[in-house]
Amino acid sequence: MAGCTKVHTEWGYVLGGVDTDATAVDAGKIWVKAMAFAGNADDATCSLTNDVGGTATTCYKFKTDGNDLDASSYHVFFGDAGVPFTNLTATLSHVNDRLYIYLR
Amino acid sequence: MAVSPSLSPSLSPSSSPSNSPSKSPSSSPSSSPSTSYSPSKSPSASPSSSPSLSPSKSPSRSPSLSPSYSPSASPSPSYSPSISPSASPSESTAVVNTEYGYEITGVTGLTKIYAGTLRVKALAFLGDDDHDTCALTTQVNGVPVSCYKFKTHSTDNTPPTSYVYFGERGVPMTGLMANIDDAQSILFIFIR
Numbered sequence: 001m002a003g004c005t006k007v008h009t010e011w012g013y014v015l016g017g018v019d020t021d022a023t024a025v026d027a028g029k030i031w032v033k034a035m036a037f038a039g040n041a042d043d044a045t046c047s048l049t050n051d052v053g054g055t056a057t058t059c060y061k062f063k064t065d066g067n068d069l070d071a072s073s074y075h076v077f078f079g080d081a082g083v084p085f086t087n088l089t090a091t092l093s094h095v096n097d098r099l100y101i102y103l104r
Numbered sequence: 105m106a107v108s109p110s111l112s113p114s115l116s117p118s119s120s121p122s123n124s125p126s127k128s129p130s131s132s133p134s135s136s137p138s139t140s141y142s143p144s145k146s147p148s149a150s151p152s153s154s155p156s157l158s159p160s161k162s163p164s165r166s167p168s169l170s171p172s173y174s175p176s177a178s179p180s181p182s183y184s185p186s187i188s189p190s191a192s193p194s195e196s197t198a199v200v201n202t203e204y205g206y207e208i209t210g211v212t213g214l215t216k217i218y219a220g221t222l223r224v225k226a227l228a229f230l231g232d233d234d235h236d237t238c239a240l241t242t243q244v245n246g247v248p249v250s251c252y253k254f255k256t257h258s259t260d261n262t263p264p265t266s267y268v269y270f271g272e273r274g275v276p277m278t279g280l281m282a283n284i285d286d287a288q289s290i291l292f293i294f295i296r
Contacts, residue, residue, distance in 0.1 A: 007244060007249050008244075009242060009244050009249060009251065010221070010242065010244070010276045010277070010278055011242065011251065011275040011276055011277060012275070014249060014250055014251065016250075033270065033271055033275070034268070034269075034270055034271070034275075036252065036268060038252075038253040038255075067255060067256075067257050068255065069237065069253050069255045070253065070254055070255035070256070070257070070266065071252050071253050071254065071268065072227075072229065072252075072254050072265070072266040072267055072268050073257070073265070073266075075268050077268075077269050077270070077271065079271065080271040080272055080273050098250055098253060100250075100251065100252060102270055102275050104271075104273075
């Protein structure tokens with residue numbers, strides 16, 4: 001499978017739909033200011049990895065807890081300067097989950 | 105990975121609202137509050153789009169997508185789009201331009217907030233009931249694409265639990281629209 005759908009927007013990226021395979025958000029380095037996850041079901045998950053010495057390493061995880069499709073319950077803010085992620089990759093558990101990535 | 109050529113309608117509701125720059129005064133970037141705003145948020149506020157719209161509903165969606173994406177999308181039949189494609193965005197007076205940004209209430213369905221580009225510092229949603237929803241989109245190549253979703257917890261009417269902060273510089277959002285499923289709910293948009 002090709003991974004979930006990714007749309008590049010003026011504010012960053014939104015991922016979701018199509019399938020639940022790991023999806024590369026950006027193969028290079030991006031500076032992420034905030035992320036939010038709107039899981040479409042209870043216990044929906046979103047696992048994120050970045051590249052560390054050529055190995056995909058966990059950099060964040062989301063898991064919903066009974067309030068699905070509420071991104072405000074599952075967001076993180078890294079500050080205006082953002083944090084660097086190289087080869088950021090996301091795996092969503094449900095095809096209708098949404099992952100929002102806001103770049104600095 | 106390249107942008108998937110199959111942009112699911114689930115990411116881009118197939119409604120094709122026209123964010124006319126000549127919209128209501130509420131779209132004005134000026135900070136002058138609307139004189140027509142009623143702080144009482146009367147439930148009688150007339151929703152200017154289909155009152156039956158609910159982000160949790162899954163109406164039959166047209167797979168019409170942006171030309172930049174392949175129509176070969178396989179939309180998930182189970183996905184509940186944040187914006188019904190059948191909705192016409194409201195030019196609603198429910199959008200109140202304030203000194204801090206915008207307040208939207210007294211309306212259900214798809215509502216235009218601002219046709220141009222806003223730098224949004226924070227969003228907050230005060231749902232009137234449990235599980236009230238607010239789905240927000242921005243324009244990407246003329247197509248509304250999901251940019252945030254709110255769904256209230258059991259503790260409704262508590263915006264502190266339903267907000268997001270994007271930092272002092274904010275994030276750019278063009279053609280911002282909201283789909284609120286309860287006319288008594290309130291969406292706050294704080295701009296830079």
